[in-house]
Amino acid sequence: MRTIRLMFVAALAASTVVACGGSKKATTAPVAEKSLFDRLGGKDAITTVVDMFVANIAADARINARFTNADIPGLKGKMVDQICAATGGPCKYEGKDMKTAHTGMKLTEEEFSATVEDLTKALNDAKVGDKEKNELLGALGGMKADIVGQ
Ligand code: HEM
Structure with a gap:
């Protein structure tokens, strides 16, 4: 169970790095303008x-x-x-x-x-x-x- 949780955390961390591209800018994702x-x-x-x-x-x-x-x-x-x-x-x-x-x-x-x-x-x-x-x-x-x- 513990191993599974650790794997999950590791996977999440990896995906966050990919999603953020390691750059600070990416953390302020553009918000779609209202109509x-x-x-x-x-x-x-x-x-x-x-x-x-x-x-x-x-x-x-x-x-x-x-x-x-x-x-x-x-x-x-x-x-x-x-x-x-x-x-x-x-x-x-x-x-x-x-x-x-x-x-x-x-x-x-x-x-x-x-x-x-x-x-x-x-x-x-x-x-x-x-x-x-x-x-x-x-x-x-x-x-x-x-x-x-x-
Ligand atoms: C951007 C400019 C305009 C917009 C968006 C606009 C919009 C409209 C709309 C939505 C209608 C109703 C259509 C229908 O009966 O299905 C209408 C009708 C009419 N519009 Fe315009 N119009 C514009 C400019 C003008 C101008 C410059 C005049 C005159 C100075 C004018 C005079 C009239 C008149 C007299 C009617 C008929 C109303 C009735 O018979 O109850 N409109 N217009």
């Missing part, structure tokens, strides 16, 4: 940001007329699911793709920029960190070609 969804604070935090974003749009004379006939609660819910899904969260976005949703609106670059400004203000007011803010804005910025000029 953007988690870093934003999950679905509740995203819902708060979307509420603030839509309030900013409603107060923005440059674009609010575009939303006169919109189903605001429905739009908010879809935006939350879209951001949740796009950032690695456990949601499924079941709305239209961005091209279909905005076709016929002939949205301009200026209107797109105003919308991004309103979202940026919401992210700032919700105290979202710069890194997370820029990652989210980058992801949504990639949708611009499907939204503007359709």
Whole structure:
């Protein structure tokens, strides 16, 4: 029994040396970064940001007329699911793709920029960190070609 235990300890020691490669650096193994969804604070935090974003749009004379006939609660819910899904969260976005949703609106670059400004203000007011803010804005910025000029 004692021999078996000693062999086990020896094997464990050997594997530790191999695993650590004998270097101090290897003891601080890199921790996988959390998803953007988690870093934003999950679905509740995203819902708060979307509420603030839509309030900013409603107060923005440059674009609010575009939303006169919109189903605001429905739009908010879809935006939350879209951001949740796009950032690695456990949601499924079941709305239209961005091209279909905005076709016929002939949205301009200026209107797109105003919308991004309103979202940026919401992210700032919700105290979202710069890194997370820029990652989210980058992801949504990639949708611009499907939204503007359709
Ligand atoms: C990154 C930018 C944008 C994102 C992520 C976005 C996202 C969305 C989503 C998820 C929907 C719902 C689609 C559906 O009904 O299935 C939608 C619809 C809509 N979007 Fe956008 N959008 C963006 C830019 C804009 C801009 C710049 C405007 C106008 C200034 C705009 C005006 C609208 C309107 C009027 C609707 C229809 C709402 C309704 O009929 O209830 N969007 N958008």
